[in-house]
Each structure stands twice: as structure tokens, then as C-alpha cells.
Amino acid sequence: MQPTYSFIVPVFNEEATLVELYRRLSAVMDSMDGTVELVLVDDGSHDRSLTIMRDLRERDRRVCYLSFARNFGHQIAVTAGLNFVRGQAIVVLDADLQDPPELIPELADKWRRGYDVVYAQRVQRHQEGWFKRLTAYVFYRLLRQLADVEMPTDTGDFCLMDRRVVDALNAMPERNRYIRGLRSWLGFRQIAIPFERDSRFAGEVKYTFRKSLALAIDGLVSFSKVPLRISTYVGLFAAVVAIVMAILVLYWRFVSPVSPLTGFATIAVAIFFLGAVQLFSIGILGEYIGRIYEEVKNRPVYILGEVSGFDGMTARQGTTLNTSKDPVIDARRRLL
Numbered sequence: 001m002q003p004t005y006s007f008i009v010p011v012f013n014e015e016a017t018l019v020e021l022y023r024r025l026s027a028v029m030d031s032m033d034g035t036v037e038l039v040l041v042d043d044g045s046h047d048r049s050l051t052i053m054r055d056l057r058e059r060d061r062r063v064c065y066l067s068f069a070r071n072f073g074h075q076i077a078v079t080a081g082l083n084f085v086r087g088q089a090i091v092v093l094d095a096d097l098q099d100p101p102e103l104i105p106e107l108a109d110k111w112r113r114g115y116d117v118v119y120a121q122r123v124q125r126h127q128e129g130w131f132k133r134l135t136a137y138v139f140y141r142l143l144r145q146l147a148d149v150e151m152p153t154d155t156g157d158f159c160l161m162d163r164r165v166v167d168a169l170n171a172m173p174e175r176n177r178y179i180r181g182l183r184s185w186l187g188f189r190q191i192a193i194p195f196e197r198d199s200r201f202a203g204e205v206k207y208t209f210r211k212s213l214a215l216a217i218d219g220l221v222s223f224s225k226v227p228l229r230i231s232t233y234v235g236l237f238a239a240v241v242a243i244v245m246a247i248l249v250l251y252w253r254f255v256s257p258v259s260p261l262t263g264f265a266t267i268a269v270a271i272f273f274l275g276a277v278q279l280f281s282i283g284i285l286g287e288y289i290g291r292i293y294e295e296v297k298n299r300p301v302y303i304l305g306e307v308s309g310f311d312g313m314t315a316r317q318g319t320t321l322n323t324s325k326d327p328v329i330d331a332r333r334r335l336l
């Protein structure tokens with residue numbers, strides 16, 4: 001039997017929030033105008049998260065879960081959830097209750113009115129530190145400027161998507177998954193719903209600065225070729241500077257009675273400047289080439305260690321995602 005709604009929650013070391021999350025979500029599930037499945041995706045937690053998920057499954061058959069063999073990252077956890085869900089409308093939300101579950105009926109209402117993607121847009125994020133707020137503010141605006149497609153600012157993965165949107169996402173073979181970008185890229189009828197982002201219910205932030213930076217670079221590199229052009233522009237600029245310098249040097253040598261050329265210092269600065277420009281350009285190239293390499297290796301996007309609630313089904317997924325018939329056996333084989 002297929003549920004009307006599927007809720008996907010990526011979970012990484014969230015033992016402190018899971019019970020409260022379930023309490024608030026199950027109230028919302030009871031109030032929905034259709035059947036609901038709750039898909040928890042354990043992203044290789046090393047606390048009691050998986051045990052709690054097993055308990056929840058025992059208590060409530062609407063709860064299903066997937067558990068990764070190791071930590072693959074938030075975007076991949078959401079990807080796995082999208083591969084397995086069976087609902088007609090799919091909601092993605094964080095486990096830490098920063099995305100209020102009580103907003104879901106509002107998202108569903110818009111879906112009922114014919115929208116394919118209903119995403120929640122943060123109008124306030126009082127609860128987060130100034131550094132996170134500043135970097136997020138700058139990043140979303142930079143991405144909007146540089147991206148090839150229209151990217152709404154200040155939206156995370158908290159959203160509702162129609163089945164056909166999820167099918168289209170699942171058919172995208174790329175393993176570099178900046179989901180909120182792919183979602184915008186797809187088009188369909190999209191609408192934003194403003195909301196205030198709460199503070200984390202309990203536990204530590206799981207998105208370390210490194211993970212956030214990696215996500216930001218993923219977003220930029222996946223949706224813009226502008227960084228590649230930066231080296232062309234800087235190269236042109238350096239060429240102009242070199243020509244002006246050459247003319248000046250000739251003038252000082254043959255026309256001017258006094259030569260202000262300083263020698264070593266000038267040369268050293270020029271060499272360091274050009275060296276820096278070249279390394280920076282190579283770094284940008286590397287970002288793109290590294291991603292090509294990842295795609296070409298064609299490894300599965302994630303490895304499942306345990307699955308419950310999806311008996312007899314394999315994931316609906318893109319051609320190059322985990323292709324094994326039985327994900328559990330597949331994981332065992334790989335782990336041994």
C-alpha cells in the first residue's frame with residue numbers, strides 16, 4: 001500500500017533529538033489528510049540513534065529506516081531517502097527540529113493546490129551565530145549571481161516535492177548532489193513559504209565549518225562555470241600590467257635621465273604575485289577535474305548497512321546509483 005506522504009529525515013548522531021522529533025512529527029502525521037510514512041536515514045551515526053530508530057519502528061509501523069555503513073554526508077542521506085520513498089508528496093526536514101514539523105500541513109496545502117515544489121524560505125535565523133549568518137548570507141547571494149539557473153536565496157532542503165519531481169531527481173546520475181540546486185534546476189511549479197528557523201532542539205551542530213564549506217563549493221562548482229573564467233580574466237589583467245611595465249622600462253632605460261627601478265624587491269613581488277595567481281587557477285581547475293574524476297569512478301553513492309520497512313523493494317534510483325538488487329547483502333559483501 002502506498003502512502004500519500006513520505007517524510008524524510010537525515011540523522012547523524014541525533015540521539016538527543018530523535019524522541020522529541022518523533023513526538024512532534026507523529027502529531028503532524030496524525031493530522032495529515034492522507035497516510036504517511038516516516039523515513040529516517042541514519043548517516044553512519046556512532047551514538048544510539050540507530051537503536052532509537054529500531055525502537056520507533058517497533059512501536060509505529062509508519063516508521064521505516066535506512067542505515068548507512070558509514071557517514072556519507074547530509075546530501076547523500078537525503079538522496080537515499082528519495083530513492084526509497086513511496087509517497088506521492090515527499091517532505092524533507094532536518095532531525096534537530098530547526099525545521100518546524102508543524103509547517104508541513106501548510107506545505108501540503110500548497111501541493112494540493114497544484115504546486116510541485118514547496119520550499120521553506122528562512123526569513124529569520126536569530127538563533128544562529130553571527131559568523132554562520134554572515135557566511136550564509138554572502139554565499140546564497142554569490143551563488144545566485146553566479147549560478148546558471150535561478151537559485152532562491154536562504155532556502156535549505158526543508159521542502160515538499162511532488163512524486164514527479166522526486167522521480168526526476170532520482171534519474172539524475174550525478175553523485176555530486178547539491179539537492180537544493182538540482183531542485184531549482186528541474187523547474188516545475190515552485191513556491192516559497194517563509195518561516196522562522198528555530199534553534200536546534202538538542203545536541204551539537206553536525207555541519208562543521210568544513211562540511212559547510214564543502215557544501216558551498218559543491219553548490220558553486222556544480223552550478224556555475226564562472227570560477228573557471230576567473231583565471232582568464234586575471235591572466236588578461238596580468239598581461240596588461242606586463243605590457244605597461246615593459247613600456248615603462250624602455251622609457252626609463254633610453255629616455256628618462258633617472259631610473260626609479262628598484263631591482264630585487266620589484267621582481268620578488270611580481271614573481272610571488274604571478275605564482276599565487278597560477279596556483280589559484282590550478283586550484284580552481286582542480287575542483288572541476290576532481291569532480292569529473294568522482295563521476296567517472298562511478299562508485300555507488302552510498303552503502304546501506306541495514307534497512308527496515310521496505311520489504312521486497314529495491315530503491316527507485318538513477319541508473320548509476322547503488323545497483324545491487326539487495327542493498328543489505330550488497331553492504332555485507334562490501335564490508336567483509
Ligand code: UDP
Binds near residue numbers: 011204207
Ligand atoms: N546530517 C547528516 N549527516 C552529516 C551532517 C548532518 O545527516 O554528515 C544531518 C543532521 O543530523 C541534521 C541535518 O543533517 O538532521 C542538518 O544538520 P545540522 O543541524 O547539524 O546543520 P545545520 O544545517 O542546522 O547547520
Ligand code: MG
Binds near residue numbers: 094096098200
Ligand atoms: Mg540544524
